[in-house]
Amino acid sequence: MASALSKPQNSSGGILPFLIKYNTIFIFVLLVIFSAFISDVFFTSVNLSNLLKQVSGIGIISIGMLIVILTGGIDLSVGSLVALLAVAFALLVNIFALPLAILITIMIGFGLGSVSGYLVAYQKMAPFIATLALMTVARGLGFIYSKGSPVTFETYGGLHISNFANNSFLGIPNIAIVFLIIVLLTMVMLRYNVFGRIIIAIGSNEEASRLSGIKVNKYKFLVYAISGALAAIAAIVVAGRTNLGSPNMGMAWELDAIAAVVIGGASLNGGKGSAINTLMGVLILGLISNILNLLNVPSYPQQVVKGGIIIFAVLLQRFENK
Amino acid sequence: MQNANKDYRLEMTGISKSFGIVSVLEKVDLKVKPGEIHALLGENGAGKSTLMKILSGVHQKDAGRVLLNGKEINPKNTHDGQVLGINVVYQELSLVNDLSVAENIYLHKLGASQFWMNWKKINADAQALINSLGFEIDVTAKVSHLSIVQKQIVEIAKALSEDPKVLVLDEPTTVFDPTDTQKLFDNLFKLKESGISIIYISHHLEEIFKIADTVTVLRDGKISGSQPINEIDTDGVIKLMIGRELKDLYPPRTVNVGATPIFEVKNLTAKDTLVKDVSFSVKGGEVLGIAGLGGSGRTETAKLIFGADQKKSGQLFLKGKEIKTNSPVDAVGYEIGLVSENRKEEGLFLPLSIQENISVTNFKAIAGKFGFVNKEKENNNIQNLIEKLNIKTPSAISPVKNLSGGNQQKVALAKWLSIDSKVILIDEPTRGVDVGAKVEIYHLINELAKNGVGVIVISSDMPEIMGIADRILVMKEGSIYGELSKAEFSEENILRYAIGKPLKN
Structure with a gap:
């Protein structure tokens, strides 16, 4: 009998298995409820809008981190890339028209990501090492091109990035919309597009992918390049909000991005993870900072709480995998 | 005591x-x-x-x-x-x-x-x-x-x-x-x-x-x-x-071997493995067995043909035309499939679904513009294969790791059936597979041959290889030591060639 041979996963009912399966969303909802009780300011549109604006930059690079992690890799360079690309964007926007500056910045991001991609895919360098090197290089270049201080840019005419970055559409900040569109596209790509299906296959079993006739190197190269391009979009968003590009931006963002992806249930071995859960991971991390700020908790204890949440989330996933 | x-x-x-x-x-x-x-x-x-x-x-x-x-x-x-x-x-x-x-x-x-x-x-x-x-x-x-x-x-x-x-x-x-x-x-x-x-x-x-x-x-x-x-x-x-009787495991089949070889290997030598100067040909509709002791270079030969290992010299011909398989990508492009002996490490994506496992070779056929998968096409294809191979599973989206060994092996085979392979290399078709599924896999191999596919089967199981092959090549130390026609099939003869002895008269 078919059913006797192999039981479907999580077939047993009950509330606990359900909560374990959707643990990321569960933690998120719990945090929202908790926050609403603990602070009057939390559910104000100003606060929620701020929260969304704050997480969008890290959120965008977290999506890049997700697709790299899905292949079984890691990208430590994204935080530094945000700094370098924000500086680059600030310099470019002082020279070129806005659309051209945006395009060039994204291309530079794609190019810098390609460097990691080339080293990992074609030179067989360990992703941790290749992107660690690029992380240092990018941070250094950021300081060189900015001469060590933030590069500001001026507002000319009607078309200006800070207008876009600081405004909202239907109450949702524009930059959060950019983030959410990226999440949505990634979701669709991972489920319905060959590219997404293949990177999951590679992360699940690289050798089997190779023996199935998949150009493994090409895809591994591309995920780092895309991660670089997403770092560029994050840089433009962040620079747009503040009207400057600073070499100190994006400090340790790569670690927050990894944390968000992991809280979202992705496996660092590759092959497992989803865009919607990464979005939850990003929001959870943002929420924790937000509520602790509202409660006037200083930043050092905040870090302790963040670390605790990461451990809790990953332990919950251990149950799920059983 | x-x-x-x-x-x-x-x-x-x-x-x-x-x-x-x-x-x-x-x-x-x-x-x-x-x-x-x-x-x-x-x-x-x-x-x-x-x-x-x-x-x-x-x-x-x-x-x-x-x-x-x-x-x-x-x-x-x-x-x-x-x-x-x-x-x-x-x-x-x-x-x-x-x-x-x-x-x-x-x-x-x-x-x-x-x-x-x-x-x-x-x-x-x-x-x-x-x-x-x-x-x-x-x-x-x-x-x-x-x-x-x-x-x-x-x-x-x-x-x-x-x-x-x-x-x-x-x-x-x-x-x-x-x-x-x-x-x-x-x-x-x-x-x-x-x-x-x-x-x-x-x-x-x-x-x-x-x-x-x-x-x-x-x-x-x-x-x-x-x-x-x-x-x-x-x-x-x-x-x-030896001295074991052949059980009635092997379904009889009417051999309808084509006249000309569908696939030929000439003087194939590997760069990094022991495979040396291997030549043979397979006709469409033929099941060619490769026997030999463990370590005699059978698996390495299959991987070399498939482009998974690097070649030093030699030629491959598909339907008379020379082809180059420098990587598995090339081999799959020529509709050559390899079912690896080691399905868990090299053949399957264990945590992924049956559907994701099978479609991975077949995106060309089921994806449309910008690489978007046509879900209807994909589902039909998977459903057909699940029925045809009698894969016992609650659904197409069940993870492969939950299936029995026999059903996992069927999924590994289905990957290559979904692209209508012209030549299929099957390394140890029934390792770790129960008897029931074995017979089904043998039927499947027969059916592939009936449809004109050149099937190359590597097996250490001597009764198996004699039961399903039309011809057996025996390898020793990376080269083909001898060839046995159906009339010459016996465990003794395979073993003699495998250890480098001539057949007894």
């Missing part, structure tokens, strides 16, 4: 072992005297390795007794075995590549003795040991820099460094040339004189007759004979190794 015979160093009596429901050993006896070289023979899967693993402590026996020097022993792990004086040199090398030769030889003692490493003593002792074996290896060299022959010698030295009472050698000469083999034999004779009991596993019957005192043959997990070497000859040994 505690009156153990003092004549024997090692007495294994009534050893039984099963893995799950599969019985691997049934009431096996093995008795070895001090200073004896005892040959242990049997086909692949006869249970030799399992018996040795029980002796050394890797596996635990289900029943039976093991006496060493008359005292019962129960090693729980290899360390226990080593302490008791039982050392095994396995077929698969188990050296640490990044350490030196000397460190590898004394690895088991590094943690035990002192806090500081006495490099001088370790290196001197190791060098003395290697020299005493008559080989030249610098013991300060890293193991990764050694040739495979040298590595094998280091393995043997490592086993000897522990003062073994019983030394087990599993196919030690596969990589040796005749000179090295002779040196090894000289060493074994020396060890024998010093009173060590040696259990020697080999497929090379001529070696056995050169060195062994006694021969014990296992067949299907049972002892089929144990005799002093001077009371038996090659034919006698082969008879003990």
Whole structure:
């Protein structure tokens, strides 16, 4: 009998298995409820809008981190890339028209990501090492091109990035919309597009992918390049909000991005993870900072709480995998 | 009865072992005297390795007794075995590549003795040991820099460094040339004189007759004979190794072999493996078997054809036209499929669904513009294959890891059916598959052939390969040693070619 041979996963009912399966969303909802009780300011549109604006930059690079992690890799360079690309964007926007500056910045991001991609895919360098090197290089270049201080840019005419970055559409900040569109596209790509299906296959079993006739190197190269391009979009968003590009931006963002992806249930071995859960991971991390700020908790204890949440989330996933 | 015979160093009596429901050993006896070289023979899967693993402590026996020097022993792990004086040199090398030769030889003692490493003593002792074996290896060299022959010698030295009472050698000469083999034999004779009991596993019957005192043959997990070497000859040994009747597993089929070869291999030689000068052809509708002993280069040949390993020279022809398969991407482009012998590591994406596993070779057909998958096409294709192959699963989105071995193997096959492969290489089609699924897989192979596909089947299971193939090539040491037509099929003939002997008239 078919059913006797192999039981479907999580077939047993009950509330606990359900909560374990959707643990990321569960933690998120719990945090929202908790926050609403603990602070009057939390559910104000100003606060929620701020929260969304704050997480969008890290959120965008977290999506890049997700697709790299899905292949079984890691990208430590994204935080530094945000700094370098924000500086680059600030310099470019002082020279070129806005659309051209945006395009060039994204291309530079794609190019810098390609460097990691080339080293990992074609030179067989360990992703941790290749992107660690690029992380240092990018941070250094950021300081060189900015001469060590933030590069500001001026507002000319009607078309200006800070207008876009600081405004909202239907109450949702524009930059959060950019983030959410990226999440949505990634979701669709991972489920319905060959590219997404293949990177999951590679992360699940690289050798089997190779023996199935998949150009493994090409895809591994591309995920780092895309991660670089997403770092560029994050840089433009962040620079747009503040009207400057600073070499100190994006400090340790790569670690927050990894944390968000992991809280979202992705496996660092590759092959497992989803865009919607990464979005939850990003929001959870943002929420924790937000509520602790509202409660006037200083930043050092905040870090302790963040670390605790990461451990809790990953332990919950251990149950799920059983 | 505690009156153990003092004549024997090692007495294994009534050893039984099963893995799950599969019985691997049934009431096996093995008795070895001090200073004896005892040959242990049997086909692949006869249970030799399992018996040795029980002796050394890797596996635990289900029943039976093991006496060493008359005292019962129960090693729980290899360390226990080593302490008791039982050392095994396995077929698969188990050296640490990044350490030196000397460190590898004394690895088991590094943690035990002192806090500081006495490099001088370790290196001197190791060098003395290697020299005493008559080989030249610098013991300060890293193991990764050694040739495979040298590595094998280091393995043997490592086993000897522990003062073994019983030394087990599993196919030690596969990589040796005749000179090295002779040196090894000289060493074994020396060890024998010093009173060590040696259990020697080999497929090379001529070696056995050169060195062994006694021969014990296992067949299907049972002892089929144990005799002093001077009371038996090659034919006698082969008879003990085979002599099994073909069961009614293999569905008959009407062969409708095409006139011209669909696929030809000419003088194929590998860059990094032992495959050398392999030539053969397959006709559409033909099932070509490749037999040979483990390590004879069958899997490597398949991988070479498929582009998974690098070629040094040789040509491939598909329907008369020369093709180049420098990578699996090329091979798949020419509609050549490979079902790997190792489905869990190389064939399947275990955590992913059946659907995701099968579609991975087939995106060209099911994806439209910008690489978006046409879900309807995909679902239809998967549903067809699940029905056609009778894959037993609650749904197409169940993870493959939840399926039984037989159904997993069907998924691995389905990957290549979904792209209508012209040539399919199937390496060990039914390893770890239950009998019911076996028959289904044989039917499937027949049907592929009926549809004009050139099917190449590699198998260590001799009844299987004789049951399904139209023609069998037998490989030895990386080359094709001989070809058997259907009329010549017999386990004896396969085995004769596999060990490099001519057929009997």
